Amino acid sequence: MHAIALHTSEFGRHLNVLTSMYRLRRRIFKDRLDWSVSISGDMEIDVYDALSPTYILAVSEQQEVLGCVRLLPTTGPTMLADTFGNLLGNRAAPRDERILESSRFCVDTGRTFEASRHGLSRATFVLFAAMIEAMRAKGAQSIVTVTDARMERILRRAGWPLERLSEPQPLGQTIALAGFLHDSDEALAAMYRQAGVNGPVLVGTGSERRAA
Amino acid sequence: MKLIENTFQEFVDAIQTAGDENAFERVASRCAQRLGFQRFAYLRLDGDRATLISSYPKSWTSRYFDLGYQQLDPVVLRAKVERDIFSWGGVARAPAGSREQRHFFDEATTFGIRSGITVPIRGGFGRVAAFTLATSDREIDSDRTAGEWKDIVQQVGLYFHVHVSAKLEAAFAAPQQGESELTQRERQCLGWTAQGKTVADIAVLVAIAPRTVVFHLENARRKLGAASIAQCVAVALRRGLLV
Structure with a gap:
């Protein structure tokens, strides 16, 4: 298992994993969580996907997509500012080159059987580690995200605690809250340990991997 | 990269920079042609409000809206209920349908629209859109709605939809x-x-x-x-x- 970062300029070359990701998102966010999202057939794509996001994907050696998350700069529109603004009360949403926003985090729990400590699948830790690596590669120091109480617990237990930006509030079927995830060596080391790897999980998507 | 992957990449790159309706039309029109279709049409229904961006002949689209054809267009009606990409026209054309609908297809044919593939899109909150690639060919190859072809056409449709939403429909207001x-x-x-x-x-x-x-x-x-x-x-x- 490893992770890749997909940018808009590489979509054509990685059409298979891209398609699998949109399918996974439909299964999770529409079929399971029943969010009000744009769908066609077996895929889910929303307006934030039109903002040149970077997708981080956890991929198996067979090139199956096991999990994904979407990263957007906070200098443009973000879900926190433009969709979940009411979570913040009167406070302004973060807008900073050193802050990214993550959204659509999900792991294909039906597929990843390699469960490790805390009952979490390895894909989750690989994704968390890849998020920190991607943040560093982009020169950012923090990720802001809208998440729920359950995910907040998972992050705390994993050793990457969320710094709350809002108090939890009911949102649809869940209890939502906004918070920061900061870059730190300890958090990254904790993710590597739990993912069962010694170093970076994010591999290049260019031709070097094809040749390997 | 294969031709189809190239076409998709070119489309993705171009649509990022499209800022107005004309640019969107050019981008999708070119993509349609590279995929072997003469025309494309994107129809979006927001309650009673219909928005169309297409490379169909203007004489056809203005007639279409003047006569309220979106109410009886079998492709639109099907897109409202269908979950998956579908092809229409040719032998696949339903022999049933009202007289008005048969007449509608005959009329569309005179404008060079004979068969096509449509990607139905469900927005949140009951919004519906349909992205169509059309041709004057009598029939659509069945492999055009399967496998990698299907994946690409579906993503082209969805991308077009979300980019139009993001840029033309003011989805993000300050x-x-x-x-x-x-x-x-x-x-x-x-x-x-x-x-x-x-x-x-x-x-x-x-x-x-x-x-x-x-x-x-x-x-x-x-x-x-x-x-x-x-x-x-x-x-x-x-x-x-x-x-």
Whole structure:
């Protein structure tokens, strides 16, 4: 298992994993969580996907997509500012080159059987580690995200605690809250340990991997 | 990269930079042609409001809307209920259908629209859109709606839809702007509406005439560019204007 970062300029070359990701998102966010999202057939794509996001994907050696998350700069529109603004009360949403926003985090729990400590699948830790690596590669120091109480617990237990930006509030079927995830060596080391790897999980998507 | 992957990449790159309706039309038109179709059409239905971006002949599209053909167009009707990409025309054309519908297809044929592939899109909140690639060919190869072809056409349709939403439909409004846009009274009336109160209730709660409540709600609706009060409440909530 490893992770890749997909940018808009590489979509054509990685059409298979891209398609699998949109399918996974439909299964999770529409079929399971029943969010009000744009769908066609077996895929889910929303307006934030039109903002040149970077997708981080956890991929198996067979090139199956096991999990994904979407990263957007906070200098443009973000879900926190433009969709979940009411979570913040009167406070302004973060807008900073050193802050990214993550959204659509999900792991294909039906597929990843390699469960490790805390009952979490390895894909989750690989994704968390890849998020920190991607943040560093982009020169950012923090990720802001809208998440729920359950995910907040998972992050705390994993050793990457969320710094709350809002108090939890009911949102649809869940209890939502906004918070920061900061870059730190300890958090990254904790993710590597739990993912069962010694170093970076994010591999290049260019031709070097094809040749390997 | 294979041709089809190249075409998709070119489309993705081009649509990032499209800023107005004409640019969107050019990008999709080129992609359609690279995929072997002469025309494309994107139709979006927001309640009663229909938006069309297409490379269909203008004489056909204006006739289409003048005669309200979106009400009987079998492709649109099917896109409203179908979950998956589908092809139409040729032998796949349903022999049934009303006389008006058969006449409609005959008419479309005279404009060079004989068969095609349509990607049905469900937006949130009951919005529906359809992205169509059309040709004057008698029939669509069945492999065009399967495998990698299907994946690409489906993503082209969805990408077109979300880019139009992001850039032409003002999906993202600057929140500061929106907040100053609505007056205190407008926010109040919308806030109560969001709580399920009727105009009569709000009149009592805010101690103004029902007529004035309607006035404030209508102003708010207009300012947020909503088609109905219900949509206006949704937009206001989404933008965090009612906190």
